[in-house]
Amino acid sequence: MVIETRHFKTGDPEPTFPSDGKLQLLSMRFCPYAQRxxxxxxxxxxxxxxxxxxxxxxxxxxxxxxxxxKVPALGVPTERGLSFIHESMVIADYLDEKYPEKLLYPKDPFAKAVDRLLIERFSIVSNAFYKIGFRGDINGKVELSNGLDEFETELKKRGTSFFGGKEPGMLDYMIWPWMERLVLLKYGKDIQYEIDEERFAALTEWSRKMIDDYAVKVHYITGDIHRQFVEGFKSKNVDYDILLT
Amino acid sequence: MVIETRHFKTGDPEPTFPSDGKLQLLSMRFCPYAQRxxxxxxxxxxxxxxxxxxxxxxxxxxxxxxxxxKVPALGVPTERGLSFIHESMVIADYLDEKYPEKLLYPKDPFAKAVDRLLIERFSIVSNAFYKIGFRGDINGKVELSNGLDEFETELKKRGTSFFGGKEPGMLDYMIWPWMERLVLLKYGKDIQYEIDEERFAALTEWSRKMIDDYAVKVHYITGDIHRQFVEGFKSKNVDYDILLT
Structure with a gap:
């Protein structure tokens, strides 16, 4: 049995974490960092x-x-009971080291360092996303396209379906949550942004393939539902449990 | 033969990197990130x-x-020639993975994640350091002490000479550059900060031992020289090569 609770809020009692040896994840259904x-x-x-x-x-x-x-926070069963770590990239590194059977980072340390740099570099895209979508700042549009240019060029240079090769790797997965949400920017009130499918041909094809990946699909949220959540969030009348009722 | 150049400045020709298989580090003698x-x-x-x-x-x-x-940037000899990576923590992770004979991170992935979180957490201390030393912001004093409290408590809890155990590990080394510079805050023009050796007894003892560590000692800079550099820097008349002439 796998537990997935509705969203605990102020005043709600603490959950009891079962001692079944499983990892315990504190999350929020619409948080891109937790989605990682x-x-x-x-x-x-x-x-x-x-x-x-x-x-x-x-x-x-x-x-x-x-x-x-903040979320995510991951509870790990240890000798001293459940211990928590946080920060999405610290958790990512932990999981890839602890469960190396299906390694998500490249095995070669240099290639891994390059992908780590690209994950950090992606903050240009995610920052521009918030600039456009939440602060209505028109400068975000150029910044977002410039940021995506780097990834378009890199993906073409690699010549593979995914940054990770034939299958998605850590870099693919770590940037995905914001790529999934880009569609939201079409519906902006004051400014809109829509991805140019010619300029970003490789990334567009990549996005289509990513949605079909098993791990992505499990937590994939459609543009309509994202939009419903974000509009609720902006009007301070948000239903965190849209997908859990 | 090991090359260490004086500081290249605007207009200076590019260095020729020898093809001797060695790592090539772009650095600045007083940069705490490069020191890492x-x-x-x-x-x-x-x-x-x-x-x-x-x-x-x-x-x-x-x-x-x-x-x-920015520095540091590390040139790594690869099949396609010299390739550079940057960001001090990306370089740190790369070096520990590529040269695992003397592992600096804990071997256990969970312990490693905890140390990674503490390295990130140390930004409270380094930010407070710049607040006091460069922006003369008095709030930095409380923030610095509160930040150090966490590390004092953690070191006592571990009950070892270093965060890494009997010898310094990655956490010790990654926070050291700012710990070395704390002494600078004694000489602030408007506000001063001096570490309370009773409140921070464990860290004070730790600092003494760190200075005696081989790897720390090679690039250790005394408070006087740090002060000379920083005062030059603030008065826009800085001699980067103080230690290289």
Whole structure:
């Protein structure tokens, strides 16, 4: 049995984590950083339980497990009981080292370093995404396209379906949550952004293939549902549990 | 023979990197981030050459090797010639994976994740350091002490000489460059900060032992020299080559 709770909010009692040896993930169904962890866990077929958390009205006990009150936070069964780590990239590195059977990073340390740099570099795209979508800043449009240019060029240079090769690897999975959400920018109130499928031909084809990947598919959310969540979030009347009712 | 150049500045011709199979490090003698790389290379006894760069008047060719114009940038001999990676923590992870004979991170993936989180967490201390030392912001004093409290507590909890155990590990080395510079804050013009050796008894003892560590000692700079550099830097009349003449 796999637990996936509705979103705990202020006042809600703390969940009881079963002692079944499974990983325990504090998450939020629409959080792109938490989605990174879900995708890795699915890609590696690691069983885990999910405890969703309302990030607008956080439960009081959240900081006990995640000192900065953020998700994802991953509870790992250790000799001293359940211990939590946080920060999506720290968790990513941990999972790839602990469960190396299906390695997501390149095996070669130099190629791995290059992919780590690209994951950091992707913050240009994710920052531009928030600039356009949440702050209505028109400068975000050029920045987003310039940021995507680097990834388009890199993917063409690699000449493979995915950055990871024949199958998606860590770089593919770590940038995916924002690539999935790009479609949201079409519906902006003041400014809109739509991906140019000619300029970004390789990334467009990559996106189509990513949606068909098992690990991506499990937590994939359609543009319509993303939009419903974000509009609720902006009007301060958000239903975190849209997908869990 | 090991190369260590004076600081290349605007207009200076590009260095010729010898094809001797050694790592080639773009550095700046007083940069704490570059110091991280030097310490790791020394700890692992990896031979390398150093090309210092004036960060006030950067040489034009710097961005060819380090796209954001920052140091450290590490040139690695690969099949396709010398390839560069940057970002001190990406380089740290690369070196520990590529040269695992003397492993600096804990071998256990969970312990490693905890140390990675602490390295990120240390930004509270380094940010507070710049707040006090460069922006004269008095709030930095409380933030710095609160940040150090976490490390004092952690070191006591571990009950070992170093965070890494009997010998310094990655966490020790990655926070060291700012710990070495704390002494600078004594000499602030408007506000001063001096570490309370009672409140931070474990860290004070740790600092003494760190200075005696071989890898730390090679690039250790005394408070007086740090002060000379920083005062030059602030008065826009800095001699990058103080230690190289």
């Amino acid at each position: 962890t879900h995708i890795i866990l699915e890609a590696k077929r690691i069983p885990y339980h999910t405890y969703n958390v309302d990030l607008t009205n956080k439960p009081e006990w959240l900081t006990k497990y995640s000192p900065l009150g | 790389t030097h310490i790791i290379l020394e700890a692992k006894r990896i031979p390398y050459h150093t090309y210092n760069v004036d960060l006030t008047n950067k040489p034009e060719w710097l961005t060819k090797y380090s796209p954001l114009g």
